[in-house]
Amino acid sequence: MRILVIPDLHGRANWQQPVTDFLTAAVPTDRVIFLGDYLDSFTVADQPMLDNFIDVLLLREREPERVILLLGNHCFPYLFYPTFQCSGFRPQLAPALHNLFKTHRPLFQVAWQGGPYLFTHAGVSEMWLEVNRLAIRFLIGNHARPDNLADTLNQLLTSEQGRHLLWQVSGYNGGRDRVDGPLWVRPVHLSRGLLPGLIQVVGHTPQPHIYSDINEATQTGFIVADCHDRSPDEFLTLQLPQ
Known part of the structure; x- marks a missing residue:
């Protein structure tokens, strides 16, 4: 299985040709995974940003088996408007975006997992799991384990708690929580609490180029794919074991 990873868009349309080329050559088991944050650009105007988001939704509807849309921290303020707040929020677009997210909510998820790879917007730290282990078990009825983390995170999305x-945001990111959740954690903290046996693929934190820190022997580490602020033509492609 091949995976094409599309990092945080923030209104950018540079994904369209690479995705078209990939899907044209792809087999049914191949996937395109968007890591979230389709909106809240600081440079793209309202209408082009909105049109680009609609193009993402149309792609997902055309390719329901091969395209996966993940949620980022810049998605929650529109999907669950007005509960969450984030920088770059466009209040003038909020009603239209809330309606789009609400109408197409089944198209989105928090995480996707294949083999040793876990795909989320920002990552899952060992500290976040430890702090919230009992709360997670109470909410979903199961322990969170490396082999079921995607299911666990997607189940958490279904309840307010x-x-x-x-969404947990620590003081490092301007919040008041003890730890950062899977929408907010940064690589500096993710690297201090790696989950054994998982290679996490994330966006959220811009890098000059795709950044990889993996122990191949233990299949533990992470890849930060969010480099399009400075390297807009650089896309991550992975070959996952069948």
């Missing part, structure tokens, strides 16, 4: 766990 679960969404607040996903």
Whole structure:
């Protein structure tokens, strides 16, 4: 299985040709995974940003088996308007975006997992799991384990309490929580609490180029794919074991 990873768009349309080329050559098991944050650009105007988001939704509807849309921290303020707040929020677009997210909510998820790879917007730290282990078990009835983390995170999305766990923001990112959740954690903290046996693929934190820190022997580490502020033509492609 091949995976094409599309990092945070923030209104950018540079994904369209690479995705078209990839899907044209792809087999049914191949996937395109968007890491979230389709909106809240600081440079793209309202209408082009809105049109680009609609193009993403149309792609997902055309390719329901091969395109996966993940949620980022810049998605929650529109999907669950007005509960969450984030920088770059466009109040003038909020009603239209809330309606789009609400209408197409089944198209989105928090995480996707394949083999040793876990795809989320920002990552899952060992500290976040430890702090919230009992709360997660109470909400979904199961322990969170490396082999079921995607299912766990997606189940948390279905309840108000679960969404607040996903959204947790520490003082490092301007919040008041003890730890950062899967929508907010940064590589500096993710690297201090790696989950054994998982290679996490994330966006959220811009890099000059795709950044990889993996122990191949233990299949543990992470890849930060969010480099399009400075390297807009650089896309991550992975070959996952069948």
